[in-house]
Structure formats: C-alpha cells, structure tokens
Amino acid sequence: MEPATRKLLHSLTALADLGAEISSTHEFDEVMSASLHTMLGTLAMSRGAIARFSSRPLQLKVIAAKGNRILKGEKIVLGREEAEYLASCSRPVGLAEGNGLAGFTSRNGDLMKRLRAGSLAPAVARGELMGVILLSEKFNRESLTEQDLAIIAAIARHIGIAMYNHRLMVSLKRKAEENRRLYRGMRQMYQDTIRAFAAAIDLKDAYTSGHSDRVSRYSEAIAKEMGLTGTELEYIAVAGHLHDIGKIVVDRTIINNPRPLTEPEFLELNKHVTTGYEILSSIGHPWNEIAYMTKCHHERVDGRGYPQGLVGDQIPLGAKIVTLADSFDAMMTDRPYRSRLPLQQALGELQRNTGKQFAREVVLAFCRLLKKEISGEIRSRVLTMTVGRKFEREAVDSMLTSMLAAGDAGNQAMSC
Amino acid sequence: MRRIEIRSKLVENTAILYPGPYLNQLRGEAIENRCLELLSEGVRSVVINFEDTELINSIGVSILIGVIESIHESSGKLLLTNLSESNRELFDVLGLLSQVEIIESEEQALASFRGLTGAALC
Numbered sequence: 001m002e003p004a005t006r007k008l009l010h011s012l013t014a015l016a017d018l019g020a021e022i023s024s025t026h027e028f029d030e031v032m033s034a035s036l037h038t039m040l041g042t043l044a045m046s047r048g049a050i051a052r053f054s055s056r057p058l059q060l061k062v063i064a065a066k067g068n069r070i071l072k073g074e075k076i077v078l079g080r081e082e083a084e085y086l087a088s089c090s091r092p093v094g095l096a097e098g099n100g101l102a103g104f105t106s107r108n109g110d111l112m113k114r115l116r117a118g119s120l121a122p123a124v125a126r127g128e129l130m131g132v133i134l135l136s137e138k139f140n141r142e143s144l145t146e147q148d149l150a151i152i153a154a155i156a157r158h159i160g161i162a163m164y165n166h167r168l169m170v171s172l173k174r175k176a177e178e179n180r181r182l183y184r185g186m187r188q189m190y191q192d193t194i195r196a197f198a199a200a201i202d203l204k205d206a207y208t209s210g211h212s213d214r215v216s217r218y219s220e221a222i223a224k225e226m227g228l229t230g231t232e233l234e235y236i237a238v239a240g241h242l243h244d245i246g247k248i249v250v251d252r253t254i255i256n257n258p259r260p261l262t263e264p265e266f267l268e269l270n271k272h273v274t275t276g277y278e279i280l281s282s283i284g285h286p287w288n289e290i291a292y293m294t295k296c297h298h299e300r301v302d303g304r305g306y307p308q309g310l311v312g313d314q315i316p317l318g319a320k321i322v323t324l325a326d327s328f329d330a331m332m333t334d335r336p337y338r339s340r341l342p343l344q345q346a347l348g349e350l351q352r353n354t355g356k357q358f359a360r361e362v363v364l365a366f367c368r369l370l371k372k373e374i375s376g377e378i379r380s381r382v383l384t385m386t387v388g389r390k391f392e393r394e395a396v397d398s399m400l401t402s403m404l405a406a407g408d409a410g411n412q413a414m415s416c
Numbered sequence: 417m418r419r420i421e422i423r424s425k426l427v428e429n430t431a432i433l434y435p436g437p438y439l440n441q442l443r444g445e446a447i448e449n450r451c452l453e454l455l456s457e458g459v460r461s462v463v464i465n466f467e468d469t470e471l472i473n474s475i476g477v478s479i480l481i482g483v484i485e486s487i488h489e490s491s492g493k494l495l496l497t498n499l500s501e502s503n504r505e506l507f508d509v510l511g512l513l514s515q516v517e518i519i520e521s522e523e524q525a526l527a528s529f530r531g532l533t534g535a536a537l538c
Contacts, residue, residue, distance in 0.1 A: 001502075007509040014474035034441060034475060041474030044510035046481050066482065139481050140511035 011151045014042040018155060022162040029072075031162060032064040039133060039155045040066060043148055047115050047136035051076055052163060053083065053129045060132060067115055067136065077107050086122040087129035092144075092152045094119050119144065121152045123160035130163035198241040201248060205255045207335055214386065216240030218325035221382040223318070225365040236318040239293035243322050246276030246294070258336035273298050274307050293318040297326060302356045312359075320359040324350070324366055327357070332386045343391040347399050354407070364407040371400045422446040426454075430461040430529045432522060439472040444479030451483050460492035461532075463525045467498035472506060484516055493517075493532070495525040 001009075021034045032050050040048050047067030051060035060076035085100030086093070095105045095117055104120075105112050116136040123131045133156055138144065144152075198212035205211070219240035223233050247255060250272050254265045261269060273295050280291035296319035299305035301312050315323075331346040341349070354363045372378045374397060420442055423434040431454045435443050451462060464483075472480070487494045496518045499507070507513050519525045 001505060003505070003509045006505050010474070010506060010509065017473055017475070037441065037475040037478040039474075040481070041476065041478030044477060044481060044512055046485055066478065138511065139484075140514055142511055 007147070011042055011147075014038050014151075015154060015158070018158050022158060028166045029063065032159070035155070035159050035162065036064045036066055036133070039135070039152065039159075042151055042155065043135075043144075044139045045136050046139050047117075049115060049134045050123070050131060050159065051134065052131040053078070055083070058083065063131075074111060076111060079103065083129055086120075086132060087124055087127065089122045089124075090153060092119045092121040092135070092149055092156070119152075121156035123156045123163055125157075125160040125164035128164070130160045130167070133159060194238055194241045197245060201242075201244050204247055204250075204252055207256070207333065211329055211333070212241050212244055214329045215243060215322060215325045217382050217385075218328060219318075219321045221369055221380075222321050222325060222362060222365050225369040226317075226321075226361065228317075232318075235289050235293070236321055239290045239297075239318050239322050240325060242276070242280060242290065243294050243297045243326060244272060244276065245279055246272030246274065248279075249275050256336060260337070270298070270306055289316065289318065292316060293322060295319075297322045299323070300357045301359050305357070315359075317359075317362075320362050324358050324362050328366070328383070329386070343387050343396055344399060347396065347403070351399075351403050351406075354403075360407055364404060367400045367403045367407070371397065371404070374400075420446050422450060424450055424454075426459070427526055428530065429459065430463060430526055431459045432463045432465055432526075434465050434467070435469050435472075435476075437468050437470050439466075439469055439476035439480070441473075441475040441479070444476045448479050448483050448486075452486060455486060455490045455492060460487075460490065461529045462487055462492060462494045463497055463522060463529075464494065465497050465522050465525075466500065466503060467522075469503060470500065472503055477506075477510065477512075481512075493529070495519050495528060497522050497525045 018035055018038045021031055021038070024031065026034070036048055036050050040046070049062050049065040049067075051062045053060055058078060058080060060078050062072050062074040062076070065072055065074075082101055082104055093099055093101060095101060095112065101120070105117075111117075112134075115134055117134045118137040119135050121133040121135065122129060123133060133152075135152070138148075195213065198216070202208050202211050202213075216237045217240070220233060220237040223236045228236065247269075250269055254261065254269055257265065277291050277295035280294055281288070293316055295307065296310065296315050299308065299310045299315045299319060300323075301315065301320070303309050303311040328346065328350070331341045331349060332343075334340050350358060350363055350366070354360055366383070369378075370383045373381055373384045374393060422436060422443060425432050431451075433447055433450060435447055439447070447464070454462065464480075484494055494516060496516055498521060499518055504513075504518070507516075507518075519528060
C-alpha cells in the first residue's frame with residue numbers, strides 16, 4: 001500500500017473511531033480524553049490538551065491532557081479579541097506565527113512550554129468557540145503537512161460538536177431538574193389546596209371536623225389493601241377529600257339540623273353529589289375520574305342509591321370505596337341526631353348492608369385491613385384511628401373472621 | 417471504564433509486554449500502566465512484542481508514544497519486535513520508525529539487551 005494511502009486510511013479509521021466515541025454513552029471526560037488521544041495518535045504527537053472555552057469568566061479550562069505535568073483544571077488566559085479570532089478560524093493556528101494570538105503564548109508561557117505547544121486548533125460549533133485543542137510538535141519533529149492540518153481541522157470540528165452537545169445536555173438536565181422541582185412544588189400546593197378545601201367543607205358542619213380527611217385516609221388504605229397502586233390510589237385519596245365538596249352550596253341549617261330532615265331538606269342535601277360533580281368537572285382537573293367518583297359516592301350496589309340509581313359495577317370502584325369509608329366514619333363519629341356507634345355495631349351495619357349499600361369486595365378488603373391493624377400485623381393505624389382502644393378485641397376479631405369467611409363463601413357461590 | 421490485564425514477563429531483568437490482538441485504548445492503558453510499574457521497580461529494558469497484534473488504532477498509537485517517552489525519560493531502552501507488515505507501514509507513515517528501534521524477534525531483542533549489558537560490564 002502506498003504510504004499516502006496508508007496514512008489516509010489511518011486518518012479515516014481515526015475519524016470513524018472518534019465518531020463512535022463521541023456518540024457513545026461514556027462520560028464526557030472520557031470522551032474528551034479519547035478524542036485527544038485520537039488526535040495525537042493520528043498525527044503521532046506526544047503532547048496535547050483540550051480546553052473548554054467560557055465567556056464568563058473569559059478563559060479556557062483544560063478538560064483533557066496528555067503529557068507530563070499538565071493537569072486537568074488548569075486555566076488558560078484568553079483575551080476577548082483572541083476568542084473572536086479563534087471563533088473565525090477554520091484551520092489550526094501556529095503559535096509562532098504572527099497572527100491574532102500574538103500575546104497568547106507569552107501570557108501562558110509556562111503551560112505552552114510544558115506542552116511543547118506548537119499549534120492550536122479551535123473547536124467551533126455553529127460559529128461559536130467551544131474550546132481549543134493545544135498540540136505539541138510531531139513526535140519526529142517534522143513540520144505539519146497540509147494533509148495534517150486538514151485532519152486536525154476535521155477532528156477539531158468533531159470535538160467542537162461534542163462539546164456543544166454536552167453543553168446542551170447539561171443545560172437540558174438542569175432545566176429538567178428545575179421542572180421536576182417546580183412540579184414537586186405544584187403538586188404539594190395542589191395537595192395542600194385539596195386539604196384546605198376539605199377543611200372548608202368540614203367547617204360547615206359542626207359535627208364533621210376532619211371527616212373528609214379521614215374518609216380520604218380510609219379510602220386510600222382500603223384501596224391499597226385491594227391492590228391498587230400509583231395514580232389510582234392517588235385519585236381515590238383525592239376523591240375522599242373532595243367527596244362532600246357539593247355541600248359548600250347546601251344551607252348550613254340543613255347540614256347541622258339535629259332533627260330528622262323534611263322531604264325538601266333531604267332533597268336539597270342530596271343535591272350535593274351532583275353539585276360536587278359540577279364543581280369538579282368544570283375545573284380543568286387532571287383526573288376526570290375524581291369528579292365522577294364524587295358524584296357516585298351515594299350510589300348503592302343494589303341500585304337504590306342516588307343520584308343515578310346505578311347498580312353493581314356501573315359504580316366506579318373508587319366511588320364504592322369512598323362510600324364505605326364515608327359511612328364508616330359517619331358511624332364512628334358523633335352526629336347531631338345520634339352518638340357514635342360502638343365498633344361492633346358499626347361492623348354489624350356493614351355486614352347487614354354488604355351487597356346492598358356496600359360492594360362485597362370493598363367490605364372484605366376493609367375487614368382484612370381492620371383485622372391486620374387490630375392484630376398488630378401491620379403497624380399503621382388508619383381504620384382504628386378513631387376507634388381508640390376501647391372495644392372488645394376478641395369479639396371484634398371473631399366478627400371480622402366470620403365476615404371474611406362469609407365473604408369468601410359468597411365469592412365462591414358467585415363464581416360457581 | 418473496565419480494566420484488562422495484559423500478558424507480560426521478566427527475562428534477565430528485561431520486561432517483555434504483549435499488547436494482544438488489538439492495541440486500542442483499553443490495551444494501551446494496560447501496557448502503559450504495566451510499563452510505569454516496571455520503571456518504578458527499576459526495570460530499564462523493555463520489549464513490546466507485537467506477534468499477536470493485528471491492529472493498532474490512533475488511541476493505541478498515542479498511548480504507545482507516551483510509553484516511548486516515559487522509557488526515554490527514565491533513561492531506559494525500548495525495543496519493538498514481531499511487527500506485522502501493516503503495522504510496520506503504519507509506524508513508517510507516522511514517522512515513528514526513526515524514534516524507536518524495531519527488531520525482528522523477541523530472542524534477538526533479548527540478545528541485544530544482553531549485548532548491551534555485556535558491553536557495559538566490559
């Protein structure tokens with residue numbers, strides 16, 4: 001093979017290797033180090049460095065180096081006019097020539113000496129100076145040929161593009177992190193707003209302080225017990241918080257009425273589910289299901305609920321869960337027309353209304369969770385937070401066992 | 417980046433290193449590290465045997481130049497042996513043949529070092 005052809009082949013292989021290195025997933029420092037070695041090996045040079053340009057402060061900083069006593073991180077002083085001159089150069093510049101770098105070598109004499117720097121190749125991308133490649137003389141001390149200069153310019157362009165892309169990636173990563181931080185902040189604000197709404201709803205009713213918050217926590221815990229995860233779980237927790245939002249427009253005297261409601265009062269109160277749906281569906285809520293869960297939280301699986309009289313699986317699962325959580329909290333707290341029920345009695349109500357008001361699978365999940373809390377199998381106390389410790393543990397446990405057994409039998413009968 | 421070990425041996429205080437089939441960054445760095453180790457241990461005669469080396473890329477060349485410089489700076493001597501025709505051509509176009517001594521075989525390189533030592537003893 002002719003020497004010229006052999007050299008061209010070596011240079012082309014080097015450019016291919018460089019392309020592969022630049023597009024690799026290696027760390028930027030590694031890519032720069034490999035790029036420098038490729039440049040030096042292509043031209044048989046012993047020393048060199050790649051320095052990144054920064055306009056503020058105006059300087060070059062060594063990010064890859066080969067040769068004795070040259071350290072990464074070393075700073076190189078560069079003037080504004082020199083930077084502009086380099087950005088306009090499409091070819092390597094000899095440091096001994098009378099060009100736009102007259103003061104550069106003398107100002108950075110020590111480093112240039114250690115590098116035995118003979119030339120400097122600007123790494124430019126999109127007309128912008130990204131950095132420079134400082135090169136020693138060739139190992140055999142021969143002068144650079146026209147072909148050598150063309151190869152240096154080609155490799156320097158690759159390195160410039162790699163530096164430009166890296167800067168872009170760093171900037172994108174920074175922006176992505178900033179967006180993540182903003183998103184976390186907005187999410188927190190959103191959750192705080194929902195909690196504030198829930199507190200405002202509950203304030204209308206002297207007896208239901210903290211009701212929406214508890215319904216949210218019960219609903220979330222039951223949903224988790226049923227195997228729901230991620231956003232579904234989150235929807236249900238939010239629906240728990242906002243299920244009574246429609247009560248905002250219901251007259252306070254109706255909500256706090258200690259005597260049985262009249263028919264018109266009852267109808268007025270029942271409107272809160274559709275009002276809540278209208279409120280929530282009219283705002284650009286990210287989770288449309290929540291508005292519908294709110295609308296359905298007084299539906300019954302036997303079809304005798306309101307406002308639509310839906311049956312069984314026509315009711316969204318989230319709404320079925322909120323229905324049970326809502327009723328359980330209502331039974332476990334004092335109301336204007338009655339005192340709170342003992343836990344056993346509340347469980348009895350749930351048992352009696354399984355398959356009527358409440359969905360069987362939700363009652364079973366509730367029982368499993370309550371049993372785990374009472375037995376200490378799990379450390380969290382969600383369902384038992386309002387129950388306290390004053391209940392007949394063995395009797396409740398045995399009741400839960402029989403409800404679970406009946407539920408299992410019911411499930412088997414349904415599957416036959 | 418993962419590291420690899422390269423084959424090497426010490427014969428009569430001369431280190432012989434084998435870059436393997438492809439002298440690239442990985443193998444080049446292994447050669448360089450081993451060489452620096454040997455120099456720090458006082459070895460001054462080094463042979464790099466290219467008998468299995470089919471290819472040398474630019475990074476390999478750059479690292480090899482660094483090795484040549486390190487040995488020279490330590491007042492040591494380096495001999496390259498068993499270069500294939502294409503690798504010899506590569507060294508030629510890069511102007512390296514004038515910078516490093518190339519010997520046909522490992523045995524001849526060892527004999528050359530023995531001769532040097534003998535001459536030094538005389």
